[in-house]
């Protein structure tokens with residue numbers, strides 16, 4: 283198929299704005315009414331009339347005569363309200379719908395979208411004029427189709443339906459699996475993204491190409507330059523085209539990562555420098571530089587998830603780990619033992635500084651380096667850490683505000699325990715309280731409290747520090763972490779002597795925290811008389827606000843939750859489509875998920891009785907208003923804050939969640 287030049291000489295931008303001067307009743311769509319409504323004065327037909335544009339094709343194909351067109355035009359000028367010429371021609375009986383469709387398909391490369399939509403009654407003339415005015419304002423740089431969609435003059439699925447039905451462009455939902463990669467590789471994904479089309483596959487001696495707007499002459503010409511004139515235009519939504527190209531981009535970054543061709547040591551210096559800069563900018567928490575069998579893979583962990591940053595040649599491996607060891611002040615001569623080090627890195631342009639902890643681990647393929655980017659802990663006010671209202675008030679009233687007892691904050695590494703610990707300390711910090719901490723190390727300095735960092739090199743250890751803390755007359759003691767029986771005993775002793783103790787513990791959930799203490803052979807009555815609450819937490823990725831879309835959970839997801847569809851009333855599940863802001867992950871930042879166990883008499887009794895974890899859990903759920911991690915995450919997903927995928931991936935699923943309505947009541951939301 284060849285692409286003929288655009289035959290219309292008057293650009294759509296020259297249409298004059300037509301105003302009706304008399305307010306008469308709208309003529310209904312019957313022929314007699316039209317005839318009766320004929321009355322002077324006649325309205326002038328505007329230049330660049332959309333109807334004439336289409337009518338011209340009808341005459342060309344011999345469907346109507348010049349006289350018939352003149353009559354229909356005259357009829358229209360007498361009408362009090364605007365009517366598409368095509369609908370008048372239909373109504374008078376000059377043109378059947380089938381004839382109209384055939385003619386439009388014959389001339390589809392010359393039809394312009396605005397005229398077509400108006401004539402088919404899918405767009406009001408005034409909306410087309412408004413869109414054209416907007417196009418003029420944009421200096422004609424924007425395409426009319428885009429303006430119509432952006433301003434909701436027409437919805438995209440309607441537009442596609444019209445083009446597919448009237449002009450006969452086959453509709454397609456492009457899928458990366460069906461796309462011929464050789465065709466796709468003829469241009470950069472971004473080039474296609476700008477032009478809103480994507481090649482599909484060769485068919486015979488023609489090439490199928492999906493366009494968001496198959497009437498867009500410029501896109502058609504660009505496609506013809508790349509694939510030759512013999513192409514078959516298909517129609518796909520702009521969103522589907524974008525999605526398939528974005529997926530392709532991600533794939534090509536991850537799988538066919540360009541192998542960096544560097545052989546000089548000086549280039550390795552630059553490579554490591556850029557690596558650190560990029561990790562900082564991507565807000566990565568860790569960098570993994572890992573030698574593999576055939577190359578060296580570099581990955582970043584962002585928002586808790588690893589993804590490939592770059593793959594470099596195998597031979598660069600030793601130079602890379604050497605460079606990292608030099609920066610970390612580790613021993614570069616040592617290649618057979620694990621090592622640790624510390625890097626202070628500064629971005630020379632912005633002056634931003636970051637501390638990095640380096641760990642070198644000896645693997646079968648060589649030294650693997652993991653760099654942890656140590657960001658300063660943020661001080662988040664208690665009411666902003668992401669607890670639902672009732673969970674927060676119970677945590678404050680039944681745990682933090684009590685004069686003594688242990689509050690345990692539990693969760694695996696990197697789940698925000700330290701941030702929550704600091705929020706608690708900040709909440710308790712007041713003129714009438716003495717707060718003393720022992721941390722490893724102090725991550726955030728809060729005015730008005732006595733913080734101490736452990737330093738084993740000068741014998742400031744947990745063991746040597748604790749006796750001194752108690753002599754400091756504290757009201758609140760913060761122990762960075764319970765790691766062993768010694769620190770657990772210390773926490774319990776402090777609580778028994780009337781102190782308030784805040785600490786973190788490395789366990790899966792709230793009951794797990796209690797069990798771990800029981801497994802340390804600590805007397806159960808000591809646990810039940812000192813621990814006042816356990817807070818388990820996780821961080822789930824937050825749905826990117828820039829590309830969030832609402833969606834309905836599918837039947838598999840419902841089944842996993844044990845919910846029926848009607849249980850999801852008043853929910854707004856959302857997921858990110860992926861955009862440049864979120865680096866096409868669909869997520870930006872994280873949201874805290876909490877499980878708060880306040881130890882009431884029943885739970886304490888179950889601990890003293892050494893009940894099974896299953897029993898303690900059941901009693902906690904039934905008597906202490908506990909909402910599990912899964913349930914809290916589910917509520918947050920049902921409000922569009924995170925996704926079900928995150929919930930299923932990161933939250934323990936011990937029991938089926940209770941109905942959302944009951945959970946909402948428990949956490950105090952509606």
Ligand SMILES: [Zn+2]
Nearest residue numbers: 826829861864
């Ligand atoms: Zn996004």
